[in-house]
Amino acid sequence: MKKMKVDVAVIGTGTAGMSAYRAAVAQGARTVVIESGPYGTTCARVGCMPSKLLIAAADAAHMLDLAPGFGVHPGDKRIDGRAVMERVRKERDRFVGFVLESVESFPLEDRIRGHARFTGPHTLQLDEHTEIEAARIVIATGSTPVILPQLQGVGPGIVTSDDVFDWDDLPGSVAVIGTGVIGLELGQALTRLGVKVSLFARGGSLAQLSDPEVLGAARHALAQELDLRFQTEVVGAEQQGERVRLTTRDARGVETEEHFQYVLLATGRAPNLHGMGLEASGLELTANGVPDFDSRTMQCGTSHIFIAGDANNELPLLAEAADHGKIAGENAGRYPDVRPGLRRTPLSIAFTEPNIATLGKSYKALCAGGRPKFAIGQVSFVNQGRSRVMLQNKGMLRVYAEYGSCRFLGAEMIGPRGEHLAHLLAWAAQAHLTVPQMLDMPFYHPVIEEGVRTALRDLAANLATRTNHTDAADSEPGT
Numbered sequence: 001m002k003k004m005k006v007d008v009a010v011i012g013t014g015t016a017g018m019s020a021y022r023a024a025v026a027q028g029a030r031t032v033v034i035e036s037g038p039y040g041t042t043c044a045r046v047g048c049m050p051s052k053l054l055i056a057a058a059d060a061a062h063m064l065d066l067a068p069g070f071g072v073h074p075g076d077k078r079i080d081g082r083a084v085m086e087r088v089r090k091e092r093d094r095f096v097g098f099v100l101e102s103v104e105s106f107p108l109e110d111r112i113r114g115h116a117r118f119t120g121p122h123t124l125q126l127d128e129h130t131e132i133e134a135a136r137i138v139i140a141t142g143s144t145p146v147i148l149p150q151l152q153g154v155g156p157g158i159v160t161s162d163d164v165f166d167w168d169d170l171p172g173s174v175a176v177i178g179t180g181v182i183g184l185e186l187g188q189a190l191t192r193l194g195v196k197v198s199l200f201a202r203g204g205s206l207a208q209l210s211d212p213e214v215l216g217a218a219r220h221a222l223a224q225e226l227d228l229r230f231q232t233e234v235v236g237a238e239q240q241g242e243r244v245r246l247t248t249r250d251a252r253g254v255e256t257e258e259h260f261q262y263v264l265l266a267t268g269r270a271p272n273l274h275g276m277g278l279e280a281s282g283l284e285l286t287a288n289g290v291p292d293f294d295s296r297t298m299q300c301g302t303s304h305i306f307i308a309g310d311a312n313n314e315l316p317l318l319a320e321a322a323d324h325g326k327i328a329g330e331n332a333g334r335y336p337d338v339r340p341g342l343r344r345t346p347l348s349i350a351f352t353e354p355n356i357a358t359l360g361k362s363y364k365a366l367c368a369g370g371r372p373k374f375a376i377g378q379v380s381f382v383n384q385g386r387s388r389v390m391l392q393n394k395g396m397l398r399v400y401a402e403y404g405s406c407r408f409l410g411a412e413m414i415g416p417r418g419e420h421l422a423h424l425l426a427w428a429a430q431a432h433l434t435v436p437q438m439l440d441m442p443f444y445h446p447v448i449e450e451g452v453r454t455a456l457r458d459l460a461a462n463l464a465t466r467t468n469h470t471d472a473a474d475s476e477p478g479t
């Protein structure tokens, strides 16, 4: 067994791990970064980038579907599934290549291969070949898709987002289980690319939305194009040759059997903490098996161990993983001098169309602890001028502010160009702007941001009267 002694050992060479490694090295600590799987990060290999490449192809196909609405008739649409998937893989490999270059820029002796597990609070064993004694440790092991027990071992037709981007061709039909971010992004993209898709939700949730009004608008907007089956549970499945027979049960208890080429599981991701010997680390674990940690410092309890990225299950997003990694790496590098790092206003965007976005305090968080004490403003995009011009007039934005201070708190939306509106509003929240200050900002014409102004005006009126009398049909006609 090879033995090593280091200041900092980072477990996982994903976005959080690479960020932690750089930050610890910058503190002058002798640091190694350990990896059991392929280099390249989840984001570049099977996450953010390939999913957005598939969505980009779907957007192109959808533009052709929209064109007749403008009096433009592009002729017969033909989707070459092989060409679609080839571009996805080729561009994905390009992004992965950049990550690999980055990893290769780390000194060879700092890059250790193997599956790490704790054998004591300061010791890690890598497979059966290396033992590392580390003064401090960063856990940055990411997450993996959850496989429902009733679909385990069924056959090759049961897939997750880890498999989709390696398809050579688009399949004929897919059942998507789960209407979270992955289910909706991939389900809508595949639908727009001509795949017969059905989405099954055990409840009625969509992506990260918690505001019932926005959720209602999202259900309405997405149901116009997607086969959404709410309140429907997966009972079981059987691989039958090239197809899977999927059995589901609806709210009335009626069981249905349908055949699909693939069943795509999008039922959440779990932190990669199993098989890591956490019991030997001395850390206190919370009910969901994640070590108790401080989200300002990433420190687990008062220990020398830090946890970053999807592994800590706080907000499993790329930008968070990078921030967590930096904070964890800096603190591990200069331990015991542990300091809070920069945490930004929470921002989540699902790249559905219309985009679904939430930022700042969610409706659910604001309602926690009893009667809501915040004001709400809203706008429907149905009659919003520029959205209607572009034939993208679907969805709703709801904005929240604090009574008294009039400080802007957060928003939930489904709407056109939501990714940009969400940034604008997240920046306002982080700058602690009040609603009157936001309304003093410039608004051009005709732009979708005028819809944001309508919602903010509604919010200002409700703050003034301490009511939430918003008209669901409130709209901005674009004149």
Ligand SMILES: Cc1cc2nc3c(=O)[nH]c(=O)nc-3n(C[C@H](O)[C@H](O)[C@H](O)COP(=O)(O)OP(=O)(O)OC[C@H]3O[C@@H](n4cnc5c(N)ncnc54)[C@H](O)[C@@H]3O)c2cc1C
Residues within 6 Å of the ligand: 011, 012, 013, 014, 015, 016, 017, 034, 035, 036, 037, 038, 039, 041, 042, 043, 046, 047, 048, 049, 051, 114, 115, 116, 117, 140, 141, 142, 143, 161, 182, 272, 276, 308, 309, 310, 311, 316, 317, 318, 319, 321
């Ligand atoms: C389909 C999909 C789409 C997504 N789209 C977006 C998006 O649009 N925007 C966004 O912000 N986020 C998106 N995400 C989420 C984002 O990809 C993740 O939040 C982010 O990549 C997590 O980074 P990480 O460093 O925590 O984990 P990872 O990049 O997964 O790195 C963890 C690494 O640790 C290694 N490892 C695990 N256990 C051990 C061990 N015991 N020993 C050694 N090594 C180990 C793993 O092999 C892995 O390489 C998406 C995710 C998916 C799946």
Ligand SMILES: NC(=O)c1ccc[n+]([C@@H]2O[C@H](COP(=O)([O-])OP(=O)(O)OC[C@H]3O[C@@H](n4cnc5c(N)ncnc54)[C@H](O)[C@@H]3O)[C@@H](O)[C@H]2O)c1
Residues within 6 Å of the ligand: 148, 177, 178, 179, 180, 181, 182, 183, 185, 200, 201, 202, 203, 205, 206, 207, 208, 233, 234, 266, 267, 268, 269, 315, 316, 317, 348, 349, 350, 351
């Ligand atoms: N655009 C983005 O930023 C983006 C895109 C993709 C993924 N991600 C990240 O990846 C994470 C994982 O995505 P996800 O969509 O897998 O998880 P999710 O938590 O967003 O959604 C999981 C869905 O599965 C459903 N579900 C759970 N158990 C089920 C069961 N037994 N039967 C039926 N349905 C069940 C849930 O109700 C929910 O709708 C996200 O939380 C997000 O942080 C982000």
